[in-house]
Amino acid sequence: MGKILLEMKNITKTFPGVKALDNVNLQVEEGEIHALVGENGAGKSTLMNVLSGIYPYGSYEGDIIYDGEVCEFHKITDSEKKGIVIIHQELALVPQMSIGENMFLGNERGKKNAINWNETYGEADKYLKMVGLSESSRVLIKDIGTGKQQLVEIAKALAKNARLLILDEPTSSLNETDSKALLDLMLEFKKQGMTMIIISHKLNEVVYVADKITVVRDGSTVETIDCHTTEVSEPRIIKGMVGREFTDRFPKRSGVEIGEVNMEVENWTVYHPVYAERKVVDNVNMNVKKGEVVGIYGLMGAGRTELAMSIFGKSYGTGIKGTLKINGKPTVLKNPREAINAKLAYVTEDRKGNGLILSNPIRVNTTLANMKAVCDRGIIDTDKEYQVSVEYKDKLKTKTPSVEQNVGNLSGGNQQKVLLAKWMFTDPDILILDEPTRGIDVGAKYEIYCIINDLVAAGKSVVMISSELPEVIGMSDRIYIMNEGKFVGEMKASEATQENIMACILQSGRGE
Amino acid sequence: MNLKAMDILKKYTMVFALVLVTIFFYWQTGGKILLPQNVNNLISQNAYVFVLSAGMLLCILTGGNIDLAVGSVVCFVGGIGAVMMDKNLNVWFAVAVMIIGGLLVGAWQGFWIAYIKVPPFIATLAGMYAFRGLANVVLQGYAVGIRNETFLKVFGGGENCYVPDFLGGSSLNMTCMVVGIIVVVAYLAMVIVNRIDARSKGYSVTPLFQELVKFVVISAVILWIFYKLANYKGIPAALVWIAVVLLAYAYITTRTTMGRYLYAVGGNEKATRLSGVDPRKVYFFAYVNMGLMAGLAGILVAARQVGAQPTFGQGYEMDAIAACFIGGASAYGGEGNVFGMVIGAVLMGVINMGMSIMGIDANYQKVVKGIVVLVAIIFDVLSNKKKK
Numbered sequence: 001m002g003k004i005l006l007e008m009k010n011i012t013k014t015f016p017g018v019k020a021l022d023n024v025n026l027q028v029e030e031g032e033i034h035a036l037v038g039e040n041g042a043g044k045s046t047l048m049n050v051l052s053g054i055y056p057y058g059s060y061e062g063d064i065i066y067d068g069e070v071c072e073f074h075k076i077t078d079s080e081k082k083g084i085v086i087i088h089q090e091l092a093l094v095p096q097m098s099i100g101e102n103m104f105l106g107n108e109r110g111k112k113n114a115i116n117w118n119e120t121y122g123e124a125d126k127y128l129k130m131v132g133l134s135e136s137s138r139v140l141i142k143d144i145g146t147g148k149q150q151l152v153e154i155a156k157a158l159a160k161n162a163r164l165l166i167l168d169e170p171t172s173s174l175n176e177t178d179s180k181a182l183l184d185l186m187l188e189f190k191k192q193g194m195t196m197i198i199i200s201h202k203l204n205e206v207v208y209v210a211d212k213i214t215v216v217r218d219g220s221t222v223e224t225i226d227c228h229t230t231e232v233s234e235p236r237i238i239k240g241m242v243g244r245e246f247t248d249r250f251p252k253r254s255g256v257e258i259g260e261v262n263m264e265v266e267n268w269t270v271y272h273p274v275y276a277e278r279k280v281v282d283n284v285n286m287n288v289k290k291g292e293v294v295g296i297y298g299l300m301g302a303g304r305t306e307l308a309m310s311i312f313g314k315s316y317g318t319g320i321k322g323t324l325k326i327n328g329k330p331t332v333l334k335n336p337r338e339a340i341n342a343k344l345a346y347v348t349e350d351r352k353g354n355g356l357i358l359s360n361p362i363r364v365n366t367t368l369a370n371m372k373a374v375c376d377r378g379i380i381d382t383d384k385e386y387q388v389s390v391e392y393k394d395k396l397k398t399k400t401p402s403v404e405q406n407v408g409n410l411s412g413g414n415q416q417k418v419l420l421a422k423w424m425f426t427d428p429d430i431l432i433l434d435e436p437t438r439g440i441d442v443g444a445k446y447e448i449y450c451i452i453n454d455l456v457a458a459g460k461s462v463v464m465i466s467s468e469l470p471e472v473i474g475m476s477d478r479i480y481i482m483n484e485g486k487f488v489g490e491m492k493a494s495e496a497t498q499e500n501i502m503a504c505i506l507q508s509g510r511g512e
Numbered sequence: 513m514n515l516k517a518m519d520i521l522k523k524y525t526m527v528f529a530l531v532l533v534t535i536f537f538y539w540q541t542g543g544k545i546l547l548p549q550n551v552n553n554l555i556s557q558n559a560y561v562f563v564l565s566a567g568m569l570l571c572i573l574t575g576g577n578i579d580l581a582v583g584s585v586v587c588f589v590g591g592i593g594a595v596m597m598d599k600n601l602n603v604w605f606a607v608a609v610m611i612i613g614g615l616l617v618g619a620w621q622g623f624w625i626a627y628i629k630v631p632p633f634i635a636t637l638a639g640m641y642a643f644r645g646l647a648n649v650v651l652q653g654y655a656v657g658i659r660n661e662t663f664l665k666v667f668g669g670g671e672n673c674y675v676p677d678f679l680g681g682s683s684l685n686m687t688c689m690v691v692g693i694i695v696v697v698a699y700l701a702m703v704i705v706n707r708i709d710a711r712s713k714g715y716s717v718t719p720l721f722q723e724l725v726k727f728v729v730i731s732a733v734i735l736w737i738f739y740k741l742a743n744y745k746g747i748p749a750a751l752v753w754i755a756v757v758l759l760a761y762a763y764i765t766t767r768t769t770m771g772r773y774l775y776a777v778g779g780n781e782k783a784t785r786l787s788g789v790d791p792r793k794v795y796f797f798a799y800v801n802m803g804l805m806a807g808l809a810g811i812l813v814a815a816r817q818v819g820a821q822p823t824f825g826q827g828y829e830m831d832a833i834a835a836c837f838i839g840g841a842s843a844y845g846g847e848g849n850v851f852g853m854v855i856g857a858v859l860m861g862v863i864n865m866g867m868s869i870m871g872i873d874a875n876y877q878k879v880v881k882g883i884v885v886l887v888a889i890i891f892d893v894l895s896n897k898k899k900k
Contacts, residue, residue, distance in 0.1 A: 001780070103857055176802070257519065292870070312786075313788075315786060335788075335790070336786050336787065336788040337784065337788035337790070338791075339788070340787075340788040346786065348783075348786065353782060353783075354780075354783055355779075355783050355786075356780065356783055357775075357776055357779035357780040357783055357784070357846070358779070359846050359847060360776070360779055360780045360846070364772065364775075364776070368772075368776055368783075368787045368789070369787035369788055371769045373771065374770075375769050378768050378769050378770065379767055379768055379769075380767050380768060380769060380772065381711060382767070385653045386715065402716075422787070
């Protein structure tokens with residue numbers, strides 16, 4: 001048993017009307033990687049905000065004991081002085097500024113009114129090397145990928161002399177390769193004696209790096225699992241998170257008959273909207289049948305979203321070539337409206353940016369893509385609109401006091417349900433679901449899977465894009481594998497394993 | 513209970529501000545501000561603000577977009593009308609040309625903004641210069657008077673700009689009082705029908721007590737205004753136009769698909785586009801509509817001033833923008849409504865008139881107006897912050 005670096009004792013934090021944290025206890029040993037897991041809204045981020053001083057001392061009850069002394073942090077800089085540095089889920093970098101400028105933003109090198117640029121860039125380069133980045137610190141943030149940006153965030157934390165590093169969902173926007181690299185970097189830091197707390201939804205990653213796992217549920221710590229003394233597995237953690245045994249992560253689909261081909265895409269090629277010489281989707285052929293769930297798996301940046309959006313009324317890309325057949329008939333869809341009329345629906349991966357109007361109520365969001373169904377000559381039938389939104393709220397079990405609630409106030413899982421409701425209301429035959437379960441908790445995921453099963457049972461076709469392998473294998477009838485704009489494999493779900501799908505991608509990479 | 517009182521206070525902040533400001537001026541002017549004549553002037557003088565704000569609100573809803581050209585367009589349209597009537601052309605022909613002129617200006621600006629993606633600020637700044645210049649060209653640099661009686665009567669200018677008193681009251685304008693009562697009865701009927709309808713379909717209804725208080729307050733205000741007007745010369749013709757415009761826009765923003773799309777584009781343009789709505793059409797509509805309102809405002813202003821001159825309408829765009837923002841429209845789009853806009857416009861009007869009666873220097877009046885706009889927005893920003 002090593003020395004306890006951090007102890008949070010009986011932490012209780014209340015927001016008006018809600019107890020976000022209820023008597024939470026957390027112990028972190030020096031030199032370990034401690035994982036915090038829990039469903040969305042369980043209180044993980046609140047706990048870390050208490051620790052870092054974002055919620056100042058006095059706004060919560062309980063004690064924070066760090067390095068043997070009781071601490072009172074009033075603001076973030078107080079905790080940073082002690083070496084507690086938090087890296088938030090959303091990257092906090094200024095795209096137009098260089099790596100070096102970002103790294104010392106608010107912590108500038110040199111005198112107050114005379115920044116020492118040599119020192120800035122020199123120091124920055126040193127820290128970049130430590131995180132394994134070969135870029136010069138003079139490169140602009142917008143010119144490097146998200147994976148590298150995440151590393152810059154870590155380098156920035158190191159520059160603050162971090163002793164206890166808190167990473168909130170560090171891999172949520174990274175692809176598989178970058179995620180792996182990041183986790184390995186964490187293990188490397190651990191060897192050098194750094195203590196880390198990681199918050200993550202991705203349980204496989206947690207199992208990979210963590211020494212101890214603390215499970216948070218409904219604002220309380222449920223248990224702490226020591227990974228060295230007990231056998232940890234994902235089902236074991238999920239059991240703690242949801243409070244019950246979770247044997248079946250994917251609901252069974254039985255008796256759904258797969259019918260004729262509903263949509264077919266032939267020789268589909270799409271170019272980048274700005275760099276018109278760059279092929280984003282390269283000669284893709286695919287089809288989906290009635291009653292079938294077709295999975296498209298690929299790493300981030302493989303061109304999956306671009307493929308889907310270009311099919312959906314050319315809402316992405318330029319120079320789109322290829323044939324789209326719906327029910328065997330070649331069809332040209334010039335804009336989203338024509339796509340909707342052709343019974344196509346695209347449920348975006350970016351529900352906040354491209355999907356929902358957060359400042360509007362559920363009712364308005366539900367009918368937006370199909371206003372004509374609740375309208376008579378441009379006049380809205382408010383009764384009908386209300387009934388429709390209530391109907392879908394009940395059908396999809398959206399948790400909300402009323403359909404007049406603004407979508408921005410809902411949790412991720414419920415927002416996703418509103419987004420699904422919106423597109424189900426357009427009565428599509430073919431639904432393209434882009435990362436339908438991203439960033440939502442285990443319970444809500446299961447409900448979304450059930451909705452997908454209901455859809456195909458009703459004879460619809462579903463194309464499911466996902467970067468979670470277990471999900472693709474668990475939910476699909478057939479899987480396409482995409483890499484660098486091309487389809488590099490197709491297999492039945494019954495034959496697919498994580499290993500042979502990854503092998504497919506690796507082989508295609510080598511073939512170039 | 514306390515929390516609820518706070519909520520109501522927050523929702524109707526500007527209404528309370530209006531009441532307080534009115535009480536302040538009532539005290540400072542020895543009650544002059546609420547004399548029948550002044551209530552009448554408040555409506556007639558500010559007709560253009562209500563009309564322009566209705567157009568401006570739709571532009572602002574699409575994403576905080578404003579139209580800086582409306583002041584110049586008012587002058588341009590008014591100038592065209594005045595010159596045409598000066599040449600003894602048919603009055604209705606002149607009115608039609610003015611309205612179509614406004615629409616064409618709106619289409620011109622809307623085209624650049626919606627389809628070529630010129631930022632609205634720049635496109636309308638260009639319009640502000642260009643149409644001011646054109647107005648001068650049309651008027652050849654001179655003031656042109658309007659002598660057409662029909663035009664003045666219908667659009668509320670000159671001496672006899674009131675709805676005639678059919679019922680012939682002696683000291684009190686009976687028609688005005690009767691109309692006021694009809695409005696209240698119609699409002700009551702609407703509230704009752706709405707409640708019965710909601711009840712029968714099982715929707716939640718506001719508590720009877722709350723509804724009653726709201727009804728009594730609104731009815732009292734309506735009756736009081738009509739009583740004041742009846743004590744003066746009756747219903748100003750401009751009020752008829754204001755009422756038509758405000759009712760139409762309250763309906764457009766709440767009950768039509770186009771209204772819904774204005775809010776949707778302002779709330780999240782990308783999501784709206786992927787929902788099969790063409791945002792370009794929505795922007796275009798907002799600016800064409802703004803042109804229409806500028807045309808109507810041009811007509812009302814020309815009638816009120818009994819003519820047109822090259823300096824007409826300077827700063828009108830700012831009055832309209834201020835009314836919308838004071839009335840709670842979001843500078844980022846997607847939020848705002850006609851009721852708030854009306855309160856904003858009335859608040860500005862009361863402050864203007866109160867300071868004029870008090871004899872405050874016109875330059876200081878501008879300073880005060882500027883501060884009022886700033887305070888309104890600061891309050892809005894702070895109360896939104898607390899919500900989060």
